[in-house]
Amino acid sequence: MMQKGQSKMSNIQTAMNGARATGYVDVSEAPATGMITLRGDLADAGVQKAVKSVMGAGVPATLAVTDADVGQILWMSPDELMIVCAYDQADQVVADLIAALGETHSMVVNVSDARAVFDLNGSATFEIIAKLAPIDMKSMQAGTVRRTRFAQIPAAFWMTSNDSARIICFRSVAEYMFNQLRNSAQAGFEVGDW
Amino acid sequence: MLLLECPYCGAKCExxxxxxxGEAHIKRxxxxxxDQDFEAYLFMRENPKGVHFERWRHVYGCGKWFHAxxxxxxxxxxxxxxxQTFEPPQEIKDKISAKRPGWSWRDFS
Structure with a gap:
């Protein structure tokens, strides 16, 4: 039943329509997720204060993920943060951040619809990522984030626990990402390092 | 395989x-x-067997340029x-000197 002010056109569709694959690690596309890019000098006191006041958590340390009141803050580079929150909240968080940043040199953009999000679940999650990204997975742990490549496409991932990870890539390459994760996680393709 | 540590991320990057x-510390x-200076800026490059300085970009990561x-x-x-430097920091020069005594590269040694 459609509610007033809603049309079918506004139904949110994720890139892969919530595709799932079950192998020796479960691969699934996450439901619509709010993603916000904040660019600005993270060492700047104005940026740090604005993030703290809106998010309830400060700027994360290098390559770290911080839990905040409205989601999570991911360190992307010395001048970039990614904020992950509920899809419906994203526009409000962007407005709050822009207001809090004021004249501070910065940029805040809602990029939710430009990205695709995938979840890996299973004790061999580290192995699936190690197959696809040039990362020493022994250096990764829960709460660390890396931007890297998965085979031929750029992506960012962070460990949500010791046996699960979340991966973000551009929406235009979502199918490529899903296919390579599914193929790597096929039963019978275990390497057995983890 | 070459592993370089990005000075901005602190991550070891493959x-x-x-x-x-390309080559580092080229003056524009x-x-x-x-004409001679312009030619040197455009075309003249070192091709050493040994100590070398290069520019790299952490393109799939933080996107920052750095020197190696x-x-x-x-x-x-x-x-x-x-x-953001015109020449290698002393700390880097010392590390090279410890392993390659008497090294030189362009005007640095």
Missing amino acids: ETELSPG YGPGSS ARCTQSLEVFGTYAA
Whole structure:
């Protein structure tokens, strides 16, 4: 039943329509997720204060993920943060951040619809990522984030626990990402390092 | 395989996560410079067997440019440092001197 002010056109569709694959690690596309890019000098006191006041958590340390009141803050580079929150909240968080940043040199953009999000679940999650990204997975742990490549496409991932990870890539390459994760996680393709 | 530590992320990056940016510490000569200087700026490059300085970009990561000091013969990496400098920091030079006494590269030694 459609509610007033809603049309079918506004139904949110994720890139892969919530595709799932079950192998020796479960691969699934996450439901619509709010993603916000904040660019600005993270060492700047104005940026740090604005993030703290809106998010309830400060700027994360290098390559770290911080839990905040409205989601999570991911360190992307010395001048970039990614904020992950509920899809419906994203526009409000962007407005709050822009207001809090004021004249501070910065940029805040809602990029939710430009990205695709995938979840890996299973004790061999580290192995699936190690197959696809040039990362020493022994250096990764829960709460660390890396931007890297998965085979031929750029992506960012962070460990949500010791046996699960979340991966973000551009929406235009979502199918490529899903296919390579599914193929790597096929039963019978275990390497057995983890 | 070449592993370089990005001075901004502190992450050890494998070569394919990076984009090579050619020789480091090249001084730009633009309009008004002599033909010789302009030619040297455009075309003249070092091709050493040994200590070398290069620019790299952490293209799949934080996107930042940085410098690397390494050996073209052994592929040993002496260190990486920020892009915002006209010459290698003393700390990097000391590390090279410890392993390659008497080294020189362009005006540095």
